[in-house]
Amino acid sequence: MRAARRVVHADPALLRSFLSPPLAGPVQSPAPLFAGPQNRKFASKQVKGQKKEPKIPKVKPKVDKQEVEISQRMTVAALAEAMSRDCDHVFEALLNTSVDLDSLDPDSVLDENWIKEVVTRSGMKFKWANLSESRKRTNRDAHRSPPADLSSLVVRPPVVTIMGHVDHGKTTLLDSLRKSQVASTEAGGITQHIGAFLVQLPTGEKITFLDTPGHAAFSSMRARGARATDIVILVVAADDGVMNQTVESIQHARRAGVPIIVAVNKCDKAQSDPDRVKRELLAHDVVCEEFGGDVQTIHISALKGDNLLALTEATVALAEVLELKADPSGLVEGFVIESRTDKGKGPVTTTIVQRGTLRRGCVLVAGKSWAKVRLLFDENGRALTEAGPSCAVEVVGWKELPSAGDVILEVESEQRAREVVEWRSSEAEELKLQEEQSAIELKQEVHLQEYRRERAELSHLSWRKRKVALYRANKTKFSVRPSERSQDEQLRLPLIIKGDVDGSVEAILNILDSYDAQQQCELEVVHFGIGDVSENDVNMAETFAGSIYGFNVGASRSVQQVALKRGVPLNIHTIIYKLVDQLKEDLSNKLPPLESESVIGEASVLAMFEVSVGKKKVLVAGCRVQKGQLDRRHTFRLIRGRDTVWEGSLLALRHHKDDVQTVKTGMECGVSAGDSVEFKPGDVIVCFENVACPQVTSWNPGF
Secondary structure: HHHHHHHHOOOOHHOOOOOOOHOOOEEEEEEEOOOOOOOOOOOOOOOOOOOOOOOOOOOOOOOOOEEEEEOOOHHHHHHHOOOOOOOHHHHHHHHOOOOOOOOOOOOEOOHHHHHHHHHHHHOOEEOOOOOOOOOOOOOOOOOOOOOOHHHOOEEEEOOEEEEEOOOOOOHHHHHHOOOOOHHHOHHHHHHOOOEEEEEOOOOEEEEEEEEEOOOOOHHHHHHHHHHHOEEEEEEEEEEOOOOHHHHHHHHHHHHOOOOOOEEEEEOOOOOOOOHHHHHHHHHHOOOOOHHHOEEEEEEEOOOOOOHHHHHHHHHHHHHOOOOOOEEEOOHHHHHHHHEEEEEEEEEEEEEEEOOOOOOOOOOEEOOOOOEEEEEEEEEEEEOOOOOOOOEEEEEEEOOOOOOOOOOEEEOOOOHHHHHHHHHHHHHHHHHHHHHHHHHHHHHHHHHHHHHHHHHHHHOOOHHHHHHHHHHHHHHHHHOOOOOOOOOOOOOOOEEEEEEOHHHHHHHHHHHOOOOOOOOOOOEEEEEEEEEOOOOOHHHHHEEEEEEEEEEEEOEEHHHHHHHOOOOOOOEEOOOOHHHHHHHHHHHHHHOOEEEEEEEEEEEEEEEEEEEEEOOOOEEEEEEEEEEEEOOOOEEEEEEEEOOOEEEEEEOEEOOOEEEEEEEOOEEEEEEEEOOOOOOOOEEEEEEEEEEEEEEOOOOOOOO
C-alpha cells in the first residue's frame, strides 16, 4: 500500500492509463479524467452497402374542434346553448370536480374557470365573444341619377307595346306598319320573343314598337314589355272578342300605370262584331269613348292595312298629351328587354334607352354584369354610332349575360363597374346566406321542440336518473332504427333546359313552377342556360339520368350522336306548347300503368245439379250468358245480391256435354268451381280481366 501511494504521488498519469475512471475518481477530480476525446462503440454496426432506414416523423392528425363563444357570468343553460348541447352535458362535464352538482340548476351562474373547463372537457375550444359591433360596409352600388333640369329635356319618341291574345294579329299589325313580313318567319305563326322596332311614319314622327308574345306561357314577357313602355295598344280580334291573355294584358298595363288604346282588329271579316268587343271590355273597367270613357278605340284590319293611319294618329296624339321628354345628355339609363348569346358577338342584349345617349365605349352595369360597349346594332342588323332616348338597340360587349328585365346604368369607369358588380354579388350572397341560416334555425327550433317534448316526462328526475333513463330509451331506439340506406322509390325526371334567349328560358321555368304533380313524379331542373345544346349538357344529363329540352336552339351532329350513344333524350322544339306537350308525355311515360278491370261477360245461375265424374259427384251450376261471353282463361267472380262471394278460376266450363273454351251471349252452359264454392239460383257470374292502362300526369299548365 505504501508503494502504491508513492507511485500515485510520483506519476499520476501512469496510474490513469491502467485504472478505469471510477477507480481514479478519489485520487483526482473527475474533470481531467474525461477531458480527452471519447470513442464509443455500439453493439450494432453499420454494414457496408446497407441503407439507413429513414425516420418517419409522427404527424398528429389535425382535428377541427368546435369553437364556442363564451362570456363572463354565463349560466348553465347559456353555456349549453352555446355548445349546442343540453344542460345534462354540462353537469356531466363537471363530474369529479369541486363543484357541488346538486346545488346547480340551468339558471346557475358559472365561474370563468369552470366555463373553460366544461368547454375543454367536451373536446372543444373557446373564444371570447366579440361585443363590439361589426363595421358596416360602404354601399358601392350604382343608382339612377337625380331628375334632370327641365331646360335640358327634349321631346322623345313614344315607346308603344302591342299586347293582346295569341293570334289576334299583333305581329301582322307591325308588319303592315313597317311593311315587313315578320309573322311568316315566326314558328307556328305565333310570336315567341319580344321584338323591338323603330317605325317612322309618313308624317315624320317616330314610334318605337314592342311586340310581345300572346301565348299564355309568356306572361313574364308581357309584364316586362308593359314596364318599359309609355302606351299600350291592346289588339282584340273582332270575331273572338276578349280572351284570357287580353284580360292579362289589361292587368299588366294597369299595374304599370300605362294608358291603353284599343285596336279592334279583323274588322274585315263577315263575322266581326266590334260593338261586342267594347261591351266585353266594360266588364274589365276599360271604358271606350263611345260609352263616355277616355279609351280610344280604332277599328282596323291589320292584314289589309285598313285604318292604320288613324291608329298611328291616335298614338301620336296621346304621346303629345303625355308630353314625353327625356334628357339626351348625362349618364345612360335603360332597360334590358331581351338577352341572348350570339356565336359571333357573344352576350347580346336588346335594350331600350330611357335617358342619355348610348355610344360605343360606354361602360354599363346591369344586374350582376357589366359591359364596355363595343358595337351597337338596330333591329335590321345595321351598325349604329349612338342611340338616344326611346331607341331600341342591340348592345354587344357584355362580360356576362344579364337577365331580361334588369335596369341598365352607365358608370364612370371599368373599375367603378367592377365595384358595383362585386357589391351586388356580395349582397346577393349575403341574402342567400341569411335565407339558409333562417332555414337552419327553423329546423333547429323544430328539433329543439321535439327534444324538449321527449324529455318533459323526465323533468321531475334528478340529472343522474334522467341520464340513465335516456340511455335506456336510446339504447332501445337505436337497436330498432331502420336502415339509413333505404332506397328512394320516388319517381323523378331531371331536366336540363336550354333556350335561345333569356326570356324563353324564363317562360319555360315559369311553366315548370306551376308543376303540381310531385306526388306522382318529381320534376327537378338540374341546369338551365342560354345557347345551343353542348356535349357538357349531354354529360350532365347522363350523370343525373335526365332529359334535355331545348327551345329555338340547335344541336350539332356530333352532339346528337353522343346523346344517342349514351341514351340521353334530346328534345328540341320551336313552338312552346309543343315543348310542354312533349314534357307531359315524358312525365306520363314515367308513371306506372294503372290496373283496370274489364268485364268480358255476365251469366245468371238458373239451377243446380250434380254430375258424375268417375265415382265422384261434382256440383255444377247451370247458367245462361246474359251479355258478352264467358272465357275460361280469365278470372270469374260470383256475386250474390251486392256481395262478392267468390273470385277465382273455373275448373270446368261445359256446353251440353262438351268442354268448351268460351260461351257466347244467349247460350246455356255448366260451370264448376270446386266443392268449396256454393252456387245458388239467382247468383250472377262475372267474367273479367285486369288490363294495364297507361297513366297520365295530372299536371295541367293551363294551355
